[in-house]
Amino acid sequence: MKPFFLLLSLIGMISVTAQTSAPPALNAIRQGDLKKDLYELADAKFRGRSAGTLDELNASMWLADRFREIGLKPAGDNGTFFQFFNLWRNRIADQSLIAVNGKKLELWKEAAISQMANTNIEGPVVYLGNALSMNTSIDVKGKIVALEAAPDGINMNVSLPTWRYTRNIMTKYGNALVNRGAIAVIFIADATAEKGWADAAENFKRGNYDIEGGPNVWVNTTVPVLWLHADMKNTISSNxxxxxxxxxxxxxYPSVNIIGKIEGTDQDLSKEYVLYSGHQDAHGIRNPINGDSIYYGADDNASVDVAIMASARAFKLKPAKRSMLVVIHGAEERGLLGSRWYSAHPTVPANSIVAVLNGDMIGRNHPDSAALLGVQSPHRNSSELVKMALDANTDGPKFKLDTLWDKPTHPEGWYFRSDHLPYARLGIPSLMYSTLLHPDYHTPLDNAANIDYAKLKKMAEWMYRTGWKVANATKRPATDPGFKLER
Ligand SMILES: [Zn+2]
Structure with a gap:
């Protein structure tokens, strides 16, 4: 090889190295912007951004205003930043009545309904005793049955234990009674259920949600499940x-996805999109903790929304070959509803989405560690995308990456709890960035003051660096053959 060409190829190598180690607009990701944006989005004025409320819509307007300021182009419906969709909701109507021995119980305070069913019944209660020692030979067909809850081997060492508890108890003890023909099941609260009563009742009271075509649009259960306090045990067990x-x-009623784009520079590749995904909804106004009833959702998930806006500033300053598509999903907390809707009704051709970089909760825990989900089998659906993300971590923040939470055996099932999932199910290469759970999750303490902004900046850089690689790659990341999730 002639020296001249050798020199050229050396220059080529140097410039390639420089490009992979730092994307050109990395400096556009600023801690000051992240902090300012996050304090605004997680502000009390948005009242916890509960899905389907005016608070969520107000926060969505705020996001669209920021999109416009940053210079994103509208990529929602009808030339707007928005894609509205309907939430279907089922909940217990206020006129519902529960009475024992003719005495009306105050709904949610004295009696909670953990499984909805349209019901109009009156009759004697068959008391089966404690769940652990209940008599399984009693004929319960056509009967209203009651039993005292008991944990017995239920794993409570997970997030949202109070909410899961009632479901676990029903699975463990209640379903068999329904299968044997019981027409109503009453659980008498044990100590664990008493401890979690307020939190669990708050969830039951809200009911359930779905989008058109989903399994929970209508209530399918015909047997109601009630919870009564421990002090009702004597009354219930005596005829x-x-x-x-x-x-x-x-x-x-409506929820909304907020969608914007930054067009790529390459004539052909700009028709393909790297989709950055977050969610704007949080948990609204709920039971107060330390006198505060706003569930701000600062880490979950304002942290990701502001990180994506920071990436958008960088892509705006220096666009990539492919286009950047930002989708901030509505109603994630109600069952990934916005991402289920968008993935089924994308505003760009579905096959033009080359990768989904989703984040959920990226501003807490140890400053040097983070997690990437969608990396291990069976969650990995694109080895090429995984490599780009891992390389981006090596180039940039060098987080020590968690290896446990992406395992199918992990009790939290974290992979299944955020907005990349509906896209992954469609075979689109998808990843989830997270700094994982903390005790303030889904409480008023998940607020802007408790975010680690230096860490959030590193996470934002990591997501930007990954997207930059994907958006400039000669070939879009391939989907691994045979990808199949465990559930
Ligand atoms: Zn979330």
Whole structure:
């Protein structure tokens, strides 16, 4: 090889090295912007951004205003930043009545309904005793049955234990009674259920949600499940009579995805998109903790929304070959509803989305560690995308990466709890960035003051660096053959 060409190729190598180690607009990701944006989005004025409320819509308007300031182009419906969709909701109507021995119980305070069913029944209660020692030979067909809850081997060492507890108890003890023909199941709260009562009742009271076509649009259960406090045990076990007139309300109202794009520079590749994904909704106003009832959702998930805006500033300053598509999803907390909707009704051709870089909670825990999900089998759906993300970590923040939470055996099932999932199910290469759980998760303490902004900046840089690689790669990342999730 002639020296001249050798020199050229050396220069080529140097410039390639420089490009992979630092994308050109890395400096556009600034801690000051992240902090300012996050304090605004997680502000009390948005009242916890509960899905389907005006608070979520107000926060969505705020995000669209920021998109416009940054210079993103609208990529939602009808030339706007928005894609509205309906939430279907089922909840217990206020006129519902639960009474024991003719005495009306105050709904949610004295009696909670953990499984909805339109019901109008009145009859004697068959008391089965404690769940651990209940008599399984009693004929419960056509009967209202009651039993005292008991944990027995249920794993409570997970997030949202109070909410899961009632479901676990039902699975462990209640379903068999329903299968044997019981027409209503009453659980008497044990100590664990008493401890979690307020939190669990708050969730039941809100009911359930779905989008058109989903399994929970209508309530499918016909047997109501009730919870009563421990002090009702004597009454219930002594020939009590239950009257239950339970009415389910079924109605729809809007949530919204916020969508913007920064067009790529390459004539052909700009028709392909790297999708950055977050969610704007949080948990609204709920039971107060330390006198505060706003569930701000600062880490979950304002942290990701502001990190994506920081990336958008960088892509705006120096666009890549492919286009950047930003989708901030609505109603994630109600069952990944915004991402399920968008992935089924994308505003760009589905096959033009080359990768989904989703984040959920990226501003807490140890400053030097983070997690990437969608890396280990069976969650990995694109080895090429995984490599780009891992290389981006090596080039930049050098986080020590968690290896446990992406395992199918991890009790949290973290991979299944955020907005990349519907895209991954469609075979689109997808990843989830997270700094994982903390005790303030889904409480008023998940607020802007508790975010580690230096760490958030590093996470934002990592997501930007990954997207930059994907957006400039000669070939889009391939989907691994045979990808199949465990559930
Ligand atoms: Zn979240």
């Amino acid at each position: 009590a009579v239950l009257k239950a007139n339970i009415v389910i309300e079924h109605f729809a």
